[in-house]
Amino acid sequence: MGCPEKGVPELTSTGADRTCPSARCEPGATLLGVKGEDGRINHLRTAMPIDAHFVDTARQAGPPEQRMRFASGCATTGCSQWTGNRCGVIDRVLTHLESIDLPIQNGLPSCPIRATCRWFDQTGAAACHACTYVTTDNASA
Ligand code: SF4
Structure with a gap:
Protein backbone atom coordinates (compact mmCIF):
# COMPACT_ATOMS: atom_id res chain seq x y z
CA MET A 1 0.00 0.00 0.00
CA GLY A 2 1.87 3.09 -1.19
CA CYS A 3 1.67 6.42 0.53
CA PRO A 4 2.35 9.68 -1.32
CA GLU A 5 5.55 11.32 -0.14
CA LYS A 6 5.45 14.63 1.68
CA GLY A 7 4.83 17.47 -0.76
CA VAL A 8 3.66 15.13 -3.49
CA PRO A 9 0.09 15.46 -4.76
CA GLU A 10 -2.43 12.91 -3.57
CA LEU A 11 -3.60 10.39 -6.12
CA THR A 12 -6.65 11.98 -7.69
CA SER A 13 -8.09 8.96 -9.44
CA THR A 14 -7.99 5.26 -8.80
CA GLY A 15 -10.29 4.59 -11.74
CA ALA A 16 -9.43 3.39 -15.19
CA ASP A 17 -9.71 6.89 -16.67
CA ARG A 18 -5.94 7.41 -16.46
CA THR A 19 -3.31 6.64 -19.07
CA CYS A 20 -0.43 4.22 -18.52
CA PRO A 21 2.78 5.83 -19.86
CA SER A 22 4.69 2.55 -19.94
CA ALA A 23 2.42 0.21 -21.89
CA ARG A 24 3.24 -2.72 -24.12
CA CYS A 25 3.59 -2.28 -27.88
CA GLU A 26 0.19 -3.57 -28.94
CA PRO A 27 -2.42 -2.55 -31.50
CA GLY A 28 -4.58 0.17 -30.00
CA ALA A 29 -1.78 1.66 -27.90
CA THR A 30 -0.14 4.94 -28.85
CA LEU A 31 3.52 5.67 -29.48
CA LEU A 32 4.55 8.09 -26.73
CA GLY A 33 8.28 8.51 -27.19
CA VAL A 34 11.45 7.23 -28.78
CA THR A 57 7.40 -4.06 -38.15
CA ALA A 58 8.75 -2.73 -34.86
CA ARG A 59 9.26 -6.24 -33.46
CA GLN A 60 11.51 -7.18 -36.37
CA ALA A 61 14.25 -5.09 -34.80
CA GLY A 62 13.81 -6.58 -31.31
CA PRO A 63 11.49 -5.76 -28.43
CA PRO A 64 9.99 -2.34 -29.25
CA GLU A 65 9.66 -1.56 -25.52
CA GLN A 66 13.47 -1.38 -25.30
CA ARG A 67 13.69 1.59 -27.66
CA MET A 68 10.24 3.22 -27.61
CA ARG A 69 7.58 4.03 -25.04
CA PHE A 70 3.89 3.40 -25.51
CA ALA A 71 0.74 4.55 -23.74
CA SER A 72 -2.64 2.95 -23.24
CA GLY A 73 -5.46 2.95 -20.72
CA CYS A 74 -4.35 2.19 -17.15
CA ALA A 75 -5.65 -1.28 -16.29
CA THR A 76 -5.58 -0.67 -12.49
CA THR A 77 -6.46 -4.03 -10.87
CA GLY A 78 -5.85 -5.82 -14.18
CA CYS A 79 -2.14 -4.97 -14.07
CA SER A 80 0.49 -6.76 -11.99
CA GLN A 81 2.10 -3.37 -11.20
CA TRP A 82 -1.05 -2.07 -9.45
CA THR A 83 -0.47 -1.99 -5.69
CA GLY A 84 -4.09 -1.62 -4.65
CA ASN A 85 -4.49 2.12 -5.09
CA ARG A 86 -1.61 3.22 -7.33
CA CYS A 87 0.96 2.19 -9.91
CA GLY A 88 4.04 0.71 -8.29
CA VAL A 89 6.33 1.30 -11.27
CA ILE A 90 6.87 5.03 -10.88
CA ASP A 91 7.35 4.69 -7.11
CA ARG A 92 10.17 2.20 -7.68
CA VAL A 93 11.68 4.32 -10.43
CA LEU A 94 11.72 7.40 -8.18
CA THR A 95 13.26 5.45 -5.31
CA HIS A 96 15.97 4.15 -7.61
CA LEU A 97 16.73 7.56 -9.10
CA GLU A 98 16.93 9.11 -5.63
CA SER A 99 19.49 6.47 -4.68
CA ILE A 100 21.76 7.44 -7.56
CA ASP A 101 21.22 11.18 -7.02
CA LEU A 102 20.36 12.07 -10.61
CA PRO A 103 20.30 15.83 -11.31
CA ILE A 104 16.81 17.39 -11.56
CA GLN A 105 16.15 19.09 -14.89
CA ASN A 106 14.60 22.52 -15.22
CA GLY A 107 11.04 22.49 -16.50
CA LEU A 108 9.02 19.50 -17.61
CA PRO A 109 9.43 17.59 -20.86
CA SER A 110 6.66 18.29 -23.32
CA CYS A 111 4.22 15.41 -23.16
CA PRO A 112 1.04 14.61 -25.07
CA ILE A 113 -0.62 12.61 -22.26
CA ARG A 114 0.07 14.68 -19.13
CA ALA A 115 -3.62 15.52 -18.63
CA THR A 116 -4.45 11.86 -17.99
CA CYS A 117 -1.09 10.31 -17.09
CA ARG A 118 -1.22 7.89 -14.16
CA TRP A 119 2.34 8.66 -13.05
CA PHE A 120 1.81 12.45 -13.16
CA ASP A 121 -1.46 11.98 -11.30
CA GLN A 122 0.37 10.14 -8.52
CA THR A 123 3.61 12.04 -8.11
CA GLY A 124 3.37 15.21 -10.18
CA ALA A 125 6.47 16.79 -11.69
CA ALA A 126 8.80 14.26 -10.05
CA ALA A 127 7.36 11.60 -12.35
CA CYS A 128 8.04 13.72 -15.41
CA HIS A 129 11.65 14.34 -14.36
CA ALA A 130 12.13 10.58 -14.01
CA CYS A 131 10.07 9.61 -17.04
CA THR A 132 12.67 10.18 -19.73
CA TYR A 133 14.98 7.66 -18.01
CA VAL A 134 12.40 4.87 -18.08
CA THR A 135 12.57 2.02 -20.54
CA THR A 136 9.44 -0.09 -20.29
CA ASP A 137 11.30 -3.36 -20.73
CA ASN A 138 13.30 -2.49 -17.59
CA ALA A 139 10.58 -0.62 -15.73
CA SER A 140 9.63 -3.44 -13.41
CA ALA A 141 13.21 -4.49 -12.71
S1 SF4 B 1 6.38 13.12 -18.95
FE1 SF4 B 1 5.10 13.13 -17.09
S2 SF4 B 1 3.00 13.22 -17.86
FE2 SF4 B 1 4.28 12.57 -19.59
S3 SF4 B 1 4.26 10.32 -19.57
FE3 SF4 B 1 6.02 10.95 -18.38
S4 SF4 B 1 5.28 11.04 -16.24
FE4 SF4 B 1 3.49 11.05 -17.61
Whole structure:
Protein backbone atom coordinates (compact mmCIF):
# COMPACT_ATOMS: atom_id res chain seq x y z
CA MET A 1 0.00 0.00 0.00
CA GLY A 2 1.87 3.09 -1.19
CA CYS A 3 1.67 6.42 0.53
CA PRO A 4 2.35 9.68 -1.32
CA GLU A 5 5.55 11.32 -0.14
CA LYS A 6 5.45 14.63 1.68
CA GLY A 7 4.83 17.47 -0.76
CA VAL A 8 3.66 15.13 -3.49
CA PRO A 9 0.09 15.46 -4.76
CA GLU A 10 -2.43 12.91 -3.57
CA LEU A 11 -3.60 10.39 -6.12
CA THR A 12 -6.65 11.98 -7.69
CA SER A 13 -8.09 8.96 -9.44
CA THR A 14 -7.99 5.26 -8.80
CA GLY A 15 -10.29 4.59 -11.74
CA ALA A 16 -9.43 3.39 -15.19
CA ASP A 17 -9.71 6.89 -16.67
CA ARG A 18 -5.94 7.41 -16.46
CA THR A 19 -3.31 6.64 -19.07
CA CYS A 20 -0.43 4.22 -18.52
CA PRO A 21 2.78 5.83 -19.86
CA SER A 22 4.69 2.55 -19.94
CA ALA A 23 2.42 0.21 -21.89
CA ARG A 24 3.24 -2.72 -24.12
CA CYS A 25 3.59 -2.28 -27.88
CA GLU A 26 0.19 -3.57 -28.94
CA PRO A 27 -2.42 -2.55 -31.50
CA GLY A 28 -4.58 0.17 -30.00
CA ALA A 29 -1.78 1.66 -27.90
CA THR A 30 -0.14 4.94 -28.85
CA LEU A 31 3.52 5.67 -29.48
CA LEU A 32 4.55 8.09 -26.73
CA GLY A 33 8.28 8.51 -27.19
CA VAL A 34 11.45 7.23 -28.78
CA LYS A 35 14.78 6.57 -27.08
CA GLY A 36 17.59 8.86 -28.18
CA GLU A 37 21.30 8.16 -28.48
CA ASP A 38 21.75 9.35 -24.90
CA GLY A 39 19.45 6.55 -23.74
CA ARG A 40 16.68 8.92 -22.70
CA ILE A 41 13.15 9.01 -24.04
CA ASN A 42 12.15 11.89 -26.30
CA HIS A 43 8.40 12.38 -26.04
CA LEU A 44 6.44 12.98 -29.21
CA ARG A 45 4.41 16.16 -29.55
CA THR A 46 1.34 14.05 -30.32
CA ALA A 47 0.85 10.44 -29.26
CA MET A 48 0.55 8.34 -32.41
CA PRO A 49 -1.93 5.42 -32.47
CA ILE A 50 -0.29 2.17 -33.55
CA ASP A 51 -1.76 -0.79 -35.38
CA ALA A 52 -0.83 -4.44 -35.96
CA HIS A 53 1.37 -3.53 -38.93
CA PHE A 54 3.37 -1.09 -36.81
CA VAL A 55 3.75 -3.70 -34.07
CA ASP A 56 4.92 -6.40 -36.48
CA THR A 57 7.40 -4.06 -38.15
CA ALA A 58 8.75 -2.73 -34.86
CA ARG A 59 9.26 -6.24 -33.46
CA GLN A 60 11.51 -7.18 -36.37
CA ALA A 61 14.25 -5.09 -34.80
CA GLY A 62 13.81 -6.58 -31.31
CA PRO A 63 11.49 -5.76 -28.43
CA PRO A 64 9.99 -2.34 -29.25
CA GLU A 65 9.66 -1.56 -25.52
CA GLN A 66 13.47 -1.38 -25.30
CA ARG A 67 13.69 1.59 -27.66
CA MET A 68 10.24 3.22 -27.61
CA ARG A 69 7.58 4.03 -25.04
CA PHE A 70 3.89 3.40 -25.51
CA ALA A 71 0.74 4.55 -23.74
CA SER A 72 -2.64 2.95 -23.24
CA GLY A 73 -5.46 2.95 -20.72
CA CYS A 74 -4.35 2.19 -17.15
CA ALA A 75 -5.65 -1.28 -16.29
CA THR A 76 -5.58 -0.67 -12.49
CA THR A 77 -6.46 -4.03 -10.87
CA GLY A 78 -5.85 -5.82 -14.18
CA CYS A 79 -2.14 -4.97 -14.07
CA SER A 80 0.49 -6.76 -11.99
CA GLN A 81 2.10 -3.37 -11.20
CA TRP A 82 -1.05 -2.07 -9.45
CA THR A 83 -0.47 -1.99 -5.69
CA GLY A 84 -4.09 -1.62 -4.65
CA ASN A 85 -4.49 2.12 -5.09
CA ARG A 86 -1.61 3.22 -7.33
CA CYS A 87 0.96 2.19 -9.91
CA GLY A 88 4.04 0.71 -8.29
CA VAL A 89 6.33 1.30 -11.27
CA ILE A 90 6.87 5.03 -10.88
CA ASP A 91 7.35 4.69 -7.11
CA ARG A 92 10.17 2.20 -7.68
CA VAL A 93 11.68 4.32 -10.43
CA LEU A 94 11.72 7.40 -8.18
CA THR A 95 13.26 5.45 -5.31
CA HIS A 96 15.97 4.15 -7.61
CA LEU A 97 16.73 7.56 -9.10
CA GLU A 98 16.93 9.11 -5.63
CA SER A 99 19.49 6.47 -4.68
CA ILE A 100 21.76 7.44 -7.56
CA ASP A 101 21.22 11.18 -7.02
CA LEU A 102 20.36 12.07 -10.61
CA PRO A 103 20.30 15.83 -11.31
CA ILE A 104 16.81 17.39 -11.56
CA GLN A 105 16.15 19.09 -14.89
CA ASN A 106 14.60 22.52 -15.22
CA GLY A 107 11.04 22.49 -16.50
CA LEU A 108 9.02 19.50 -17.61
CA PRO A 109 9.43 17.59 -20.86
CA SER A 110 6.66 18.29 -23.32
CA CYS A 111 4.22 15.41 -23.16
CA PRO A 112 1.04 14.61 -25.07
CA ILE A 113 -0.62 12.61 -22.26
CA ARG A 114 0.07 14.68 -19.13
CA ALA A 115 -3.62 15.52 -18.63
CA THR A 116 -4.45 11.86 -17.99
CA CYS A 117 -1.09 10.31 -17.09
CA ARG A 118 -1.22 7.89 -14.16
CA TRP A 119 2.34 8.66 -13.05
CA PHE A 120 1.81 12.45 -13.16
CA ASP A 121 -1.46 11.98 -11.30
CA GLN A 122 0.37 10.14 -8.52
CA THR A 123 3.61 12.04 -8.11
CA GLY A 124 3.37 15.21 -10.18
CA ALA A 125 6.47 16.79 -11.69
CA ALA A 126 8.80 14.26 -10.05
CA ALA A 127 7.36 11.60 -12.35
CA CYS A 128 8.04 13.72 -15.41
CA HIS A 129 11.65 14.34 -14.36
CA ALA A 130 12.13 10.58 -14.01
CA CYS A 131 10.07 9.61 -17.04
CA THR A 132 12.67 10.18 -19.73
CA TYR A 133 14.98 7.66 -18.01
CA VAL A 134 12.40 4.87 -18.08
CA THR A 135 12.57 2.02 -20.54
CA THR A 136 9.44 -0.09 -20.29
CA ASP A 137 11.30 -3.36 -20.73
CA ASN A 138 13.30 -2.49 -17.59
CA ALA A 139 10.58 -0.62 -15.73
CA SER A 140 9.63 -3.44 -13.41
CA ALA A 141 13.21 -4.49 -12.71
S1 SF4 B 1 5.28 11.04 -16.24
FE1 SF4 B 1 5.10 13.13 -17.09
S2 SF4 B 1 6.38 13.12 -18.95
FE2 SF4 B 1 6.02 10.95 -18.38
S3 SF4 B 1 4.26 10.32 -19.57
FE3 SF4 B 1 3.49 11.05 -17.61
S4 SF4 B 1 3.00 13.22 -17.86
FE4 SF4 B 1 4.28 12.57 -19.59
